[in-house]
């Protein structure tokens with residue numbers, strides 16, 4: 470009496486096929502599970518045995534062996550409970566072999582037989598489709614998530630009592646919800662809007678440029694000036710998600726169990742980790758390797774408030790993902806690659822008390838101010854394209870509350886600028902100005918002789934690094950795109966240089 474059920478293991482954000490084999494033979498009553506299992510995966514034996522008793526299934530007083538193969542993949546979590554239960558029922562002859570053939574299952578089983586949701590269903594169903602399975606059996610709560618994958622029936626199950634019915638006539642039992650794809654690509658509705666930001670024209674403009682070219686953005690200013698308020702609203706001026714982007718975000722959220730029954734990501738992520746975060750929580754890692762905040766912010770915004778308060782090693786962990794658009798974690802058992810196409814938005818006070826250079830309120834010593842600013846290393850600062858000062862809101866701006874431009878109006882311009890960039894970089898590995906590699910700057914952003922001269926002067930006067938030089942041109946390109954100008958002109962370049970002057974002002978003392 471032997472049977473096999475298909476399931477999947479999750480490593481990082483990818484799913485790998487796993488065969489759950491069950492054998493029942495004469496001998497001393499025993500339930501043995503093998504195949505490189507973590508403690509919680511091994512406990513499936515106790516859960517399934519008790520669930521069988523409580524749902525009225527017969528559990529034979531025989532020698533039961535369950536093997537999860539291949540043995541070189543570590544099996545973690547409770548997702549193998551459902552396939553183990555199905556494999557036992559099939560080995561006992563309660564489920565016909567042809568019905569369980571080519572059906573991929575995953576789910577946790579409670580002691581009463583209820584099937585509970587598990588993480589990573591999206592990639593599990595994707596694997597089922599790739600390997601040509603005829604259907605996928607998942608916990609009821611996870612059906613919406615699985616339904617995002619087209620062309621494969623995804624059946625939700627609430628209790629192991631329903632196993633027979635689900636497999637015999639899936640059409641009847643199936644709780645497959647139709648994919649709400651048509652709704653998905655409508656412009657998502659956000660709670661926040663740029664209309665609520667009073668005044669701050671300069672920072673609003675900088676945020677718009679940053680959004681249009683996917684540039685990393687730093688705001689410096691006193692507490693209470695509205696830095697967090699602006700950062701929170703940046704996702705609202707970014708274009709709506711494409712199907713591929715939604716899939717990329719959903720894969721990360723699925724393994725972290727953050728889709729919350731929504732099925733798939735419909736809005737751009739906004740992640741704002743506290744400054745006490747550890748490097749592995751930011752970049753990813755842990756005992757069971759999971760994506761960190763960087764990957765959770767992919768295709769959206771990673772907001773770091775109080776930037777100098779972050780541990781130095783945490784900030785350094787940002788550098789590689791910022792350049793490469795991915796996080797690579799190497800361990801003895803393999804290499805994990807997580808997406809990291811995020812826009813970095815950071816905010817900081819100009820000194821510890823927050824009011825420098827306002828000498829009436831700030832009593833920090835010059836040395837202290839310098840030390841505070843230098844907690845952010847040059848290499849990191851060099852990767853930030855736009856640096857803007859945020860000032861206290863003026864009284865007349867408060868009085869004019871509610872008259873500012875809305876996120877929708879700004880988004881229209883951002884979308885147009887992004888379409889221009891996509892056209893320009895068709896067939897390239899990058900899509901936006903911020904991603905343009907230094908070798909491509911001269912090819913895609915040629916300068917006239919007057920512009921060349923301005924940049925040369927700035928380069929010498931400001932003692933710019935090669936990276937900063939390229940970044941100025943890229944930002945100028947975005948400003949020109951916002952104005953639908955085919956060439957980079959002097960005003961574009963001067964504005965872009967202005968966004969680099971701010972960091973010079975604060976750091977060079």
Ligand SMILES: [Zn+2]
Nearest residue numbers: 820822831833
């Ligand atoms: Zn101060």
